Amino acid sequence: MLAPERRPEPLTSPAAATVFTMVLTQGPVSRVEIARRTGLSSAAVTKAARPFIEAGYLEELEATERSGPGAGRPASPLAIRPDREFFGGVKITGDELIGVVTDLRAQVLTSARRPLTDFAVESVVADIAALVADLLAASPAYGQRCHSLGLAVSGDVDRAAGDVRYSPFLSWRQVPLARLVARATGLSVTVENDVKALTVAEQWFGEGIGAPSFALVTLGVGIGCGLVVNNEVVAGSHGVAGEIGHIPVNGEGPACHCGGRGCVEAVAGTAPILRAARAATGDPALTIDGAIAAAHAGDEAVMAVFARAGHAIGLAMAAMANLVGPERIIVTGDVAGLASYGLFEEAITSAFAGQAFGAAADCRLILRPRPFEQWARGAAAVAIQTLFTL
Incomplete structure (x- = not known):
């Protein structure tokens, strides 16, 4: 492996971070448009962009003609050089x-x-x-x-x-x-x-682009949630904000690995679903794929297991929406989690709609399959x- 090149240091100010991030996530975009969106002066945008251009992170594309009343000089959009x-x-x-x-x-x-x-x-x-x-x-x-x-x-x-x-x-x-x-x-x-x-990744390069507030819910081994509020990922004072998997939805429910009882994750994680499905069928060798197949085939006992899991997830999502008020909720997860989603989608949406307060129930739900890569x-x-x- 060749020795790494020395990295230039073009990031010198908050304005530089703002300009570069906008081009990275929303570009190509002209200096004029950057100034309009950020409130920076045109001179400040030019000053912030210059070291990125010199270091090879940004490039100026061919000027595009402007039209309409008051049109000025052609704009040269700034764009990322992705292989820099x-x-x-x-x-x-x-x-x-x-x-x-x-x-x-x-x-x-x-x-x-x-x-x-x-x-x-x-x-x-x-x-x-x-x-x-x-x-x-x-x-x-x-x-x-x-x-x-x-x-x-x-x-x-x-x-x-x-x-x-x-x-x-x-x-x-x-x-x-x-x-x-x-x-x-x-x-x-x-x-x-x-x-x-x-x-x-969703905020900078995916469904979250342009949304000042959204939530990402992950289904699978655990039930996770990432929150963006006012364009910032919420970490909380102790770094654990958004842990909807540990919202209690049943005080008499199963014990959770966190030490609590009745957490969403203890009901709707892959392992708890599998345990409940094995108990419902009396088959200790049942796999999660087998449980999903049984539910799709109409096994009422196993379908009830997934329905309970979906109800718990919907309650937790509603609690989060009531507290935070996201514009949209992106639902994703591992293969088993997403294969399960169709089995408890109705229970999720029903519980969410019944528990979400007022306009929070209008939050758009987006399903995004996603491989582990x-x-x-x-x-x-x-x-x-x-x-x-x-």
Whole structure:
């Protein structure tokens, strides 16, 4: 692998961050339009854009003619040069690592997977370093122009410190993951909760573009939620804002791994659904795929299990909508979660409509299938965000 190029440092002010982010997420866009949307003066926009152009992150496209009364000189839109820098992203699951390399627009260029056989921190860090080395070796350009790596992991993450405070699926507590992986890879490392990372990708590069307020709900092993309010991802004072999976919907319900009882996740996560389906059918060998197939085939007992799960999810989404008032809710998840969605969609929407207050019930629900590589893309999006925001 070739030695990495030295990265220029064009980000020098909040105005620079604002201008670059707008071109990145909404471009190509002219300086005049940037000034109109941001309230910056034309001179301030030009000053902010200049170092990005000189460093090769932005380029001026061919001027486009203006028309209409008062039309001035032709505008030269600013656009991103997506291959100016590359970013690594790794999603850490309970059994494997999924890694990607993306360009500046978070478009996945290459991906790879690596199984996890040991949850010991040292072993996982070594596996991450090996996976990243394989990914960057796919192209000389990746090795030269990749300086940043994002890591996405479920649980309680302190992004500012780079620590995993608690990850239930890895049985980790107080792990300084960013520091350990930075030492092992030589890259700048950002660690984020996986759902918040996916939310950043949606905000900057997906369904959240242009929406000042939205929520992302993930279905699968856990029930997660990322929140954007007034164009900012909400972390909360302790970094755990949006944890709708741990909203209690039944005080007498099953125990949750968090220590609570009756949490949404304890009712509607993949493992609780499977346990309930096995109990309903009397089949201890039933798999989640088998449970989904049985429900689709009309097994009333299994259908009731999914209905209860959907009702719990709908109540939690309504509670979140009542508190936050998002413009839209994007629902996504792993394969099992999305395969299940059709089974409890009616229960979700019914519970949501019945519990949402007033206009909160008008919130638009969007279903977005997403493979696991997209979680790794979310990690890369966080690395991009870290580099280009102040």
